[in-house]
Amino acid sequence: MEPGFQLFPDQASSFAPGVDALYAFLLMIAAFFTILIFLAIVVLSLYYRRSAVRDRKQRVSAKLWILEAVWIVVPLVLTMVMFVWGAAAYFEQRVMPTNAIELTVVGKQWMWKIQHPQGRSEINELHVPLGQPVVLRMVSEDVIHSFYLPAFRVKMDVLPQRYTSLWFQATKPGRYHLFCAEYCGTEHADMSGHVIVMQPAEYAEWLAGGEEQPPVSAGEQLFTRRGCNTCHFQGDQARGPSLANLFGQPVQLADGTVVTADEAYLRESILNPAAKTVAGYQTIMPTFEGQLSEEQIFHLIEYIKSLTVVPVESGQPAPVDAPAPTVERGPS
Numbered sequence: 101m102e103p104g105f106q107l108f109p110d111q112a113s114s115f116a117p118g119v120d121a122l123y124a125f126l127l128m129i130a131a132f133f134t135i136l137i138f139l140a141i142v143v144l145s146l147y148y149r150r151s152a153v154r155d156r157k158q159r160v161s162a163k164l165w166i167l168e169a170v171w172i173v174v175p176l177v178l179t180m181v182m183f184v185w186g187a188a189a190y191f192e193q194r195v196m197p198t199n200a201i202e203l204t205v206v207g208k209q210w211m212w213k214i215q216h217p218q219g220r221s222e223i224n225e226l227h228v229p230l231g232q233p234v235v236l237r238m239v240s241e242d243v244i245h246s247f248y249l250p251a252f253r254v255k256m257d258v259l260p261q262r263y264t265s266l267w268f269q270a271t272k273p274g275r276y277h278l279f280c281a282e283y284c285g286t287e288h289a290d291m292s293g294h295v296i297v298m299q300p301a302e303y304a305e306w307l308a309g310g311e312e313q314p315p316v317s318a319g320e321q322l323f324t325r326r327g328c329n330t331c332h333f334q335g336d337q338a339r340g341p342s343l344a345n346l347f348g349q350p351v352q353l354a355d356g357t358v359v360t361a362d363e364a365y366l367r368e369s370i371l372n373p374a375a376k377t378v379a380g381y382q383t384i385m386p387t388f389e390g391q392l393s394e395e396q397i398f399h400l401i402e403y404i405k406s407l408t409v410v411p412v413e414s415g416q417p418a419p420v421d422a423p424a425p426t427v428e429r430g431p432s
């Protein structure tokens with residue numbers, strides 16, 4: 101919700117209570133020592149002021165090593181609590197869940213372009229269902245932006261040429277602020293919008309209102325239109341490696357190293373194919389740098405991901421809900 105001034109934003113995600121508790125702890129420690137030191141300065145300087153008659157002969161009698169130990173151990177314990185607690189909160193946010201809805205976000209001067217896996221896209225608004233983990237895969241078309249949802253206690257920089265991601269699980273229906281939190285030019289202050297948290301049924305209804313093509317099928321069309329399928333197919337004649345069951349798997353490169361086929365690898369291989377040549381293939385693929393929009397690159401990646409058979413809980417591999425991995429033979 102958006103009332104007027106609030107000291108703290110709403111707690112609308114599963115992260116919010118934990119982040120706030122840590123923040124309160126840090127604030128209390130800082131306040132406690134600030135007040136303690138301030139009081140000590142005031143009280144002692146009044147008590148031992150020059151005109152006061154005090155016994156100044158008695159020196160501190162405690163053994164010095166005890167004092168040393170106290171001011172080593174107390175700060176050490178406090179900072180270790182802060183470190184472990186902070187690191188746990190950090191890793192909780194930085195490890196992406198695997199069962200999440202994955203949306204793509206493209207930032208540009210000065211707007212946020214968001215697309216849902218069913219195709220519906222929106223600008224400066226983000227509709228999400230209540231109680232389900234949502235992952236945002238983000239990239240910028242121009243300069244550095246930062247995607248910030250105060251009510252969810254999440255913020256992540258959005259960079260040109262590089263994917264970043266963040267996730268959250270909304271816990272309270274409503275409408276919350278979305279900000280760009282990195283100065284990015286004249287209209288930075290207007291690069292804002294809203295997150296709308298809906299009941300899952302409402303969200304499904306909202307998704308159905310879109311007319312855009314789902315990213316996977318847009319990617320499939322692009323794959324054919326750009327002629328990717330003339331080299332990337334299964335078979336001895338293929339000039340490029342097959343992309344079926346590639347996503348998330350290790351790839352043996354010509355220089356002997358092994359990399360994981362994640363979004364960053366696929367992006368690099370589309371834009372700069374010579375950077376990582378797969379073992380057994382020649383570096384003949386042309387670059388698509390400057391020829392594809394960020395949205396189109398996302399679509400191609402979504403299509404390549406859809407060609408991957410993911411293992412289900414039972415350990416049995418099962419095909420994902422995506423077009424079957426059709427591999428067309430190109431001219432040989």
Ligand code: CUA
Binds near residue numbers: 210244
């Ligand atoms: Cu984008 Cu500030």
